[in-house]
Amino acid sequence: MSQAKEADLHVWRGDGNGGGLVRYAVPLRDSQTVLDAVTWIQRRLEPGLSFRFACRVGMCGTCAMTVNGKPRWTCRTRLKDVVENGRVVIAPLENLPVIKDLACDFSSFFGKWGKAGGRFAATATRLDAVAAIRPDSRRRRLADAGIECINCGVCYSACDVVRWNPAYLGPAALNRSWTLVNDERDGGREKRLRAVAGAGGCHNCHSHQGCATLCPNELNPTLSIAGLKRATALAVLKGEM
Amino acid sequence: MIKPHRNHPLWLAFLLHRLSGVCLALYLPVHFLVLGLAIDETARLGGVLRWSETLPVEMAVMGLVFLLAVHLFGGLRLLVLEFLDWHDRQKSVAAAAVALSFAAAAAFFLQVI
Numbered sequence: 001m002s003q004a005k006e007a008d009l010h011v012w013r014g015d016g017n018g019g020g021l022v023r024y025a026v027p028l029r030d031s032q033t034v035l036d037a038v039t040w041i042q043r044r045l046e047p048g049l050s051f052r053f054a055c056r057v058g059m060c061g062t063c064a065m066t067v068n069g070k071p072r073w074t075c076r077t078r079l080k081d082v083v084e085n086g087r088v089v090i091a092p093l094e095n096l097p098v099i100k101d102l103a104c105d106f107s108s109f110f111g112k113w114g115k116a117g118g119r120f121a122a123t124a125t126r127l128d129a130v131a132a133i134r135p136d137s138r139r140r141r142l143a144d145a146g147i148e149c150i151n152c153g154v155c156y157s158a159c160d161v162v163r164w165n166p167a168y169l170g171p172a173a174l175n176r177s178w179t180l181v182n183d184e185r186d187g188g189r190e191k192r193l194r195a196v197a198g199a200g201g202c203h204n205c206h207s208h209q210g211c212a213t214l215c216p217n218e219l220n221p222t223l224s225i226a227g228l229k230r231a232t233a234l235a236v237l238k239g240e241m
Numbered sequence: 242m243i244k245p246h247r248n249h250p251l252w253l254a255f256l257l258h259r260l261s262g263v264c265l266a267l268y269l270p271v272h273f274l275v276l277g278l279a280i281d282e283t284a285r286l287g288g289v290l291r292w293s294e295t296l297p298v299e300m301a302v303m304g305l306v307f308l309l310a311v312h313l314f315g316g317l318r319l320l321v322l323e324f325l326d327w328h329d330r331q332k333s334v335a336a337a338a339v340a341l342s343f344a345a346a347a348a349f350f351l352q353v354i
Contacts, residue, residue, distance in 0.1 A: 069245030158246045207322055209251040209331065223327045230324055 007083045009037055011049070012091040015100045021089065022046075026079075034074035034082065035063050038090065038102070051102035058216065061152030065102050066091040071157035073216045093157040095166075109156055109172070116173035117195040120180060121188030131185045143182040146175045146224050148217050155211035155221050167200035171211035171221030174202050178224035181231055193232050194241060202228040254335035258315035261308040268305060299350070307346035314338035 007028055010021040024045055026037045035053055042049040053063040058076045065074050067082050068089055082088050096104035124131065133140055155171040156162055162170050169177075177196050180186045196202045202225045211221040235241040243252075278286035292298060318338050322331065 071246065160247070160252075206255055207251075207319055208247075208255050210246055210249065213249045213251070214246065220327075222322075226323045226327060233324070 006086075007037070007079060008087045009041065010087065010089045011038070011041065011102070012089075013049070013101050014098065016098050019098075019101075021091075028080065028083075032079045034065070034067055034072070034077045034079050034088070034090065037079050037088075038065075038074065049102075050100040059150070061150035064093055064152040064154050064157070066093055066157065071154040071214060073152060073154070076216060093153050095157050095159065095162045095170075096153065104153070106151075106153060108166075109151070109153055109170070112169045112173040113151075113176055115195060116169045116177040116201075117180065117188060117192030118173060118176040119188075120183070121186050121191075123185060123187035133184050137184075139182040139184060142227065143179045146179040146219060146221075149175055149219055150217065152216065155215055155219075158210040158214045160208055160210065161204055161206055165200065165204060168204045169196065169200055169202075171205075171225065174205075174228055175219065175221040175224040178227050181228065190235075190240060193228075193235050196228050197232040197236075197241065202232065205229075250332045251335060254315065254318070254338070257311060257339070258319075261312040261315070264308050265312060268308075303346045303350040306349045307342050310342035310345040311339060314341050 005028060006025045009024045009026050011024060013019050013022045024041045026040055029036070033056075035056060038049070038051055039053075042051070051063070051065070053075065054060040056063070056075045058073055061073070063074045064071055066072075066089075067074065067077055068084060071093055074090075079088065090102065092098050092102045093104050096106065096109060099105050135141075135144075149172055151172060153172070155175075159168070159171055161168045174196060177192055181189055181192060205222070205225045207222055207226070209222045212219070212223070215221065232241065275286070275289055278289065293302070315335075315338050318334050321334070328334075
């Protein structure tokens with residue numbers, strides 16, 4: 001059976017002022033990832049093509065791009081799996097300002113981590129004994145379910161609520177907040193619940209579950225956000241907020 | 242056309258909930274307008290009621306019952322998602338909400354024809 005030897009990669013080129021798709025013919029190889037193909041373009045055809053990557057093995061979360069309309073880790077996406085009629089469209093992540101070509105500015109993304117109370121509030125010092133927390137306790141299991149987030153921005157890019165309301169904190173920041181709400185060593189619960197209950201907070205989520213559907217780490221930010229909705233509602237009923 | 246990142250059942254469940262809500266919001270003023278005829282325009286109300294018993298209108302009302310049911314069950318689905326412990330059968334629950342809504346609309350239609 002004959003196989004196509006090349007794929008047409010339509011790569012978004014431009015900057016914050018606008019841009020468009022540019023076609024590059026890339027030879028198809030076995031086990032070639034989308035990141036390999038983009039790197040091949042940069043090395044052989046277009047040295048000025050800008051994009052981010054670091055580990056190339058799904059650990060660092062820097063190479064996320066929009067591939068055929070879906071945000072994905074390009075280092076863990078085989079090119080042959082996404083070629084449609086010999087064509088692949090590669091664009092920068094959505095919901096983030098473009099710096100150049102496929103590289104986005106993550107300042108707002110990480111800024112929202114801070115706004116959602118993403119900083120751990122220590123209740124002990126290094127001189128105190130290590131906290132004894134049972135791994136099978138309910139709160140620890142809830143925290144464990146969300147802590148593998150590597151901040152690749154895929155969920156943020158897939159979130160329509162962020163698209164419609166740029167002030168919305170987004171799935172990653174709220175997921176981080178939920179892991180800290182369940183961290184028994186943390187002392188910032190009340191302040192954090194106030195931060196996520198306000199404008200742009202967890203109650204803005206429409207539960208589309210696109211974040212959970214597309215998260216490459218198979219995390220479930222919708223679960224975390226639902227947990228925050230319950231926690232903030234209970235805090236209000238108990239008069240804690 | 243639905244964008245690729247939205248192409249999953251739970252986003253469609255959201256879309257159905259939103260569209261059914263908008264349609265019901267558009268219908269409600271008409272509903273109250275007709276009810277208002279009972280106050281001082283009973284003859285016109287009688288005409289509207291006779292018209293409402295024709296087959297095309299009954300079929301449209303079946304659609305209305307579906308919209309009402311799917312918005313109700315869709316809303317209950319969201320309340321369960323947000324206020325009870327998480328479960329991994331989200332797609333099944335959304336499908337069940339649609340199936341129940343079809344059943345409610347069909348039962349209504351069978352009752353009136």
